[in-house]
Amino acid sequence: MDLSELLAIAEHENALRRPICIRCCTALGCQSAGSLSLKQRLEEAVAEVDRTDIEVIGVGCMGLCGHGPLVRIDPAGILYEHVHAADAPSIVAALDGGEATAPRGDPQHPFFTLQKRIVLENSGVIDPERIESYIAAGGYQALYHVLHDMTPAEVIDVVTRSGLRGRGGAGYPTGLKWATVAKSHGDRKYVVCNADEGDPGAFMDRSIIESDPHKVLEGMAIAAYAVGADQGYVYVRAEYPLAIQRLQRAIAQARRFGLLGAQIFDAGFTFRVDIRVGAGAFVCGEETALMASIEGRRGQPRPRPPYPAESGLWGRPTLVNNVETFANIPPIIRNGAEWFASIGAENSKGTKVFALTGKIRHTGLIEVPMGVTLRQIVEDMGGGVPEGKVKAVQTGGPSGGCIPAALLDTPVDYESLQRVGSIMGSGGMVVMDDATNMVDVAHFYMEFCKDESCGKCIPCRTGTAQMLHMLDLIRSGQATAADLARLEQLCIMVKETSLCGLGQSAPNPVLSTMKYFREEYEALVRG
């Protein structure tokens, strides 16, 4: 494969396009609402009217998951929501004027217009099951450019100057991590994509893989070239069967096209990717536990240092980045570091994908520039809560905190969210209305952490169980004010002494709700 062949594939693919395109979402959310049979009915309806100027393609996530299945007619830009298979003939008939039986969505709603799509640029546009569709959208050109026109040091320099930070939650500068792996010595190096997304209410990484798997693979290949790795692993949780299936298909296609494997683009660069499927442990999202799991050992973390960049898989230098981080790489290479650095906030460049869920009108997947406020996301894009008022927004899953409605003007960037006692996290955003009891919320997350603690270190194993017990006492009215103080002390101890991120952040939901909603705890306390 060389550039002219790549461009020829793109050209051929574009020539196949028909004037009218009916895009039907086939990501997991819409599939579970029946979008596969809908897509089939749409194809049949097009065949029945015998029109060759119309095509139906299955695409990835369009974002507004709560209103699925979604269908969009391009280039007219007409959006249909809650579409049933029975609506298919009327949707095709409506192409000649008239109204379809399915409700119309509003593509000009702030939910769509306030987004800035970099990671999700192809999501809901291309067919994730066909590599040609990705190539037609300019895919794999960044990889070609990197392999032929750039040295590894130049690639790292671009990523560093772009200001990209890890999208898995902690926000470690990506360029710095790449440079460390590149400088570490090892007879082999590895690149690992962390797709073990486990926060309750989070589905960003799943959607990215389901909607645009090649973009993640291209990002990994560029990273492998930059750090000197020849083997990659994608660690996906077993609960994501569709993502695994699409990723498998994507890897097979890329190998067939010579875009993965030996001698990619005839540039003397070899990179193979394998999938490793998790077995249902949340802690395996922690990088050292994840690597232990890939090696076939019990998935539990170990102390760092040594960091994976120095001593990772089988003791060799290993680059571990999150799905969304890798998906940012091809656009950064294509458009340049300055372009990326011009988007977003001071110390948080680019965009962030959020899974907007909870008590909110428009549930779904959004990508916004860093620095927009929580209020814009919740009230403008999400349409606010259906009944009552917003009480709090939870970010960062069980590692994050609850941000009260009074702080909704907090901008979404790593530092600001930390300042108010939460974290950016991987992108789960759960909106709560005033019917929500915050002690119950803390209890929910603590139960999750207690169940997911691996049991290796004492503070996390025994601390989460004890914190949960104390929250039980509080909820059942058996706790005293002294118990509240002891719970707080316990939280701080577990936070400061636990071995890995799970334990270090497990107390956050309790601490943040105690900070902002203390009266709800005190109301339950005896005497």
Added chain:
Amino acid sequence: MAARTFTINDQLISAREGETILQAAREHGIFIPTLCYLDGVSAVGACRLCLVEIEGSRVLRPACVTPVVEEMVVRTDTGRLREYRRMIVELLFAERNHVCAVCVANGHCELQDLAIAVGMDHVRFDYAFPRCDVDISHPLFGIDHNRCVLCTRCVRVCDEVEGVHTWDVAGRGADARVITDMRQPWGEARSCTSCGKCVLACPTGAIFRRGATVGEMERDRNKIAYIVAAREQRW
């Protein structure tokens, strides 16, 4: 081999290159409490009792796996560390059913020693009183999960010194248990060589010699480090 000089609790101390804070401290008679650490097997930094404060470090570091760095300033006994250690020991006592009065290791128990060392006069948390099994299917040894603190010393000594890996950990969090082979009764675990190293390694009365009565379980833990050292010398 180069030497390193650093400070523990305002005292200047020398250490060999590559030595951990714990090793250097012990050589100089400075006490840092430990539970999962055992001479002769790898350190895992799991019990968190040996956490120390290092100047310039945002987080607490486990002394057992943190190498000494030139001019490092370490504090091992601040008020914060004392409080955390006491809490951790209390949490261990509350987690399972540790009843010293009827334990074979009474008087020879590292958990008991720790409780005394950290000044734990009572437990401020509610006891969980879980149901735990006792396995005496092995002809020589037994395991009482009521007394297990999941330090995994038995797992490591069995794997690294005896080279058998009969022991491992199954389950997660509070449900985690040390197991023999594929979680069958110890007596049916075919890989076990009955070497008894796990009995030596166990800090509490969880793994015991059958027939030992209350207070009888004296163990010479130095034997494990001795075996390891003897092998290294021979090679």
